[in-house]
Amino acid sequence: xxxxxxxxxxxxxxxDGIDLEQMADAEIEDMRRRMTDAAxxxxxxxxxxxxxxxxxxxxxxxxxxxxxxxxxxxxxxPDINLLQAVRFFLEPLNDGSLPAYNIQRxxxxxxxKLPITKDGLVASGIGxxxxxxxxxxxxxxxxxxxxxxxxxxxxxxxxRRTDDYRK
Amino acid sequence: RPGLTGLAGVSGLQAAGxxxxxxxxxxAAFGDGxxxxxxxxxxxxxxxxxxxxxxE
Numbered sequence: 001x002x003x004x005x006x007x008x009x010x011x012x013x014x015x016d017g018i019d020l021e022q023m024a025d026a027e028i029e030d031m032r033r034r035m036t037d038a039a040x041x042x043x044x045x046x047x048x049x050x051x052x053x054x055x056x057x058x059x060x061x062x063x064x065x066x067x068x069x070x071x072x073x074x075x076x077x078p079d080i081n082l083l084q085a086v087r088f089f090l091e092p093l094n095d096g097s098l099p100a101y102n103i104q105r106x107x108x109x110x111x112x113k114l115p116i117t118k119d120g121l122v123a124s125g126i127g128x129x130x131x132x133x134x135x136x137x138x139x140x141x142x143x144x145x146x147x148x149x150x151x152x153x154x155x156x157x158x159x160r161r162t163d164d165y166r167k
Numbered sequence: 168r169p170g171l172t173g174l175a176g177v178s179g180l181q182a183a184g185x186x187x188x189x190x191x192x193x194x195a196a197f198g199d200g201x202x203x204x205x206x207x208x209x210x211x212x213x214x215x216x217x218x219x220x221x222x223e
Contacts, residue, residue: 096208
């Protein structure tokens with residue numbers, strides 16, 4: 001398991017005996033758990049007719065973590081799969097309704113700054129949610145535009161069009 | 168629902184001159200565009216219900 005984990009990713013090496021990378025990974029894993037729990041709690045609450053507050057409450061911490069430049073590689077690491085929890089935040093609730101507008105706007109903005117890879121997309125399924133935002137009529141226009149921009153950014157390396165080799 | 172038709176379709180990708188591997192990667196990353204159709208159906212149902220209520 002560990003061999004696989006190390007192979008597929010280009011991660012920073014540990015230094016001075018203090019494994020900062022491991023600490024960062026643990027922080028991200030912890031957040032992934034909390035996000036997953038919050039998404040579940042909101043869905044269960046919605047079934048009981050309660051307002052969805054768990055994700056909203058956690059959102060500032062999520063955004064702060066996603067904006068940590070030094071953690072970028074770990075944030076998109078398919079093995080840690082924080083992006084899957086981001087997907088849980090953006091998914092429609094059980095009744096088909098969208099998450100709060102702030103969640104949509106802030107997470108789309110944060111996603112645009114992350115170096116998301118094909119493996120990250122496949123592991124997280126976040127591209128499928130982007131497709132949903134493009135397809136549904138519910139999202140605000142600016143959100144739909146953000147979704148389209150992410151889609152374009154993320155498809156470019158996959159589709160390997162000739163104009164990608166300009167660099 | 169304008170805008171998306173043909174976008175996610177495999178035939179659309181083939182028409183765009185993509186090789187098979189790229190198509191496979193695309194589908195693995197973005198699905199076939201129908202993963203959340205259950206939610207879209209619920210949204211449409213809710214809209215129709217709302218419209219019906221508005222007319223009464």
